[in-house]
Amino acid sequence: MSSERDATGRVVLVGGGPGDPGLMTVAGLDAVRSADVVVTDRLAPVAVLDDLGPDVEVIDVGKVPFGRATPQEEINRILIDHARRGRTVVRLKGGDSFLFGRGGEEHLACTDAGVPVTVIPGVTSAFSVPALAGIPATHRGLSQGVSVVSGHVPPGSPDSTLDYGALARSGTTLVLLMAVTNLPAITAELLAQGLPGATPAVMIENGSTPAQRVLRGTLATIARDAAEEEIAPPAITVIGAVAALAEQLAPGLPPPSRAGSEVAFPSR
Structure with a gap:
């Protein structure tokens, strides 16, 4: 994990795919497990959060249809602010963040702010x-x-x-x-x-x-x-x-063993 003393942190945009954590890429899982901060929403495979250490900060920026929503500008601010504090920040998305997601906007916001940002594509829903x-x-x-x-x-x-x-x-x-x-x-x-x-x-x-x-x-x-x-x-x-x-065709995978998008966010 990054040290609080690091001059500059970074942001990693991780496409999580649909709710089953088993469908995440190895690179995506590695990024989540090495994060200091995970900024996520309800459509991501949030069961992976159960495996994180107690020092990892999890921030819920989910958007519920016709309900609570976090403005995109606020999400951008959260990513940039934590990275500027020297942290490795993972933005965990449901689906691929570069397919009808706001990954492009988040990437541009980080770039404009001078924050290093990388993309790990996901398994698109x-x-x-x-x-x-x-x-x-x-x-x-x-x-x-x-x-x-x-x-x-x-x-x-x-x-x-x-x-x-x-x-x-x-x-x-x-x-x-x-x-x-x-x-x-x-x-x-x-x-x-x-x-x-x-x-x-x-x-x-x-x-x-x-x-x-x-x-x-x-x-x-x-x-x-x-x-x-x-x-x-x-x-x-x-x-x-x-x-x-x-x-005519059998489903591609057996039912997942973990609840994925139905798992509650941990309180940290």
Whole structure:
């Protein structure tokens, strides 16, 4: 660990992947275990925090949908302030911090502040969670590509930069992240843009944790069914022919033995 006497600490952005700690990279685990401070959120594989020593400070900066949220500017400040005190600070993210995460913003903030920062990519939930439900993102003869879409902005919003018509015509598997609330609007737009309503669709909630649930349907039904089943974030939606393979292929891994994203943060 870093000494408090060190002139300058550093920040390491660690992509944790989905909730099961067994899916973290060796480099990511090594970084967490050598940290003085771990800045994390509820979607990270927080079970790894149970193995840390008593001197490691754990800071929860989680964001709960429609609830408590830590502003990104405050997260940046925490990373920089602790690094300037000579500490090794690990920012542990759920998913990969460079895929629809704020890793890029955190990297720039540290760089602008003159704080050394490195990136350890994670196992992205966009592909690992579907695989755990028996869904390959691509498959010969079914899909020759995949498009990963952030659903935090609905179609038609002034802030939306996506061409849903192009997505509907692309012939690729569509993987939707952060798209629980806006799923009705997204599926309606894809239908309006010509994607057939019978296109297979699957939602996976709490991927890689003991609470994982899989909901199968079609583009025309998945949003309604998700509301009826009270699917809640974090959840990933896969739309395309490969989604039908979930009924034929065995899941990629057995159920994890530890609760991952359901584990409470330790009090330190």
